[in-house]
Amino acid sequence: DAGVIQSPRHEVTEMGQEVTLRCKPISGHDYLFWYRQTMMRGLELLIYFNNNVPIDDSGMPEDRFSAKMPNASFSTLKIQPSEPRDSAVYFCASRSQVEGEQFFGPGTRLTVL
């Protein structure tokens, strides 16, 4: 298995632009998680899905952030409009109900100028 796949790996954009981050979980996994990591705040859980349904989005910082999971093999995290303080590394992770451990993707490093 290729593991969790994220794209793009790096994104540089200007303030006010829309940013879309993409994630393909490991096949057969029931859960998908979006995290944000910064030096100041560390690793933060933004939102997670179970069987494509959002379960908890209380970590989403503002209405500018939205996430979707239209099917079991694809999820997006969208920021519109983006701001410099959104600069961070965004990780996607997935896990199965049986295994327990979460498998992380390589992350997307977002820079908003």
Add this chain to the structure above:
Amino acid sequence: AQSVTQPDIHITVSEGASLELRCNYSYGATPYLFWYVQSPGQGLQLLLKYFSGDTLVQGIKGFEAEFKRSQSSFNLRKPSVHWSDAAEYFCAVGPSGNTPLVFGKGTRLSVIA
């Protein structure tokens, strides 16, 4: 509520010296416990996990961890550290039912010659 405490923010050890990273958890039942490692610019990689059985678990890269229920601890150890072990280490507990893993804030390990 579940929580994880990693008391040491940053540890520096000499190459070849032994290592112990501390992790304390709060959990209502027998926990699932994990250690992840994050090398610079990389995602989180699972080092080892404890679900049940033998309280001393072996992981990748020569790491081991011991579950001590009486102390609510799951400390990570390595007998001889290599320079390539310099990274951030995260302890995690869970999941419980539908919930994600709860991560500690991480311990940054520096290795000096």
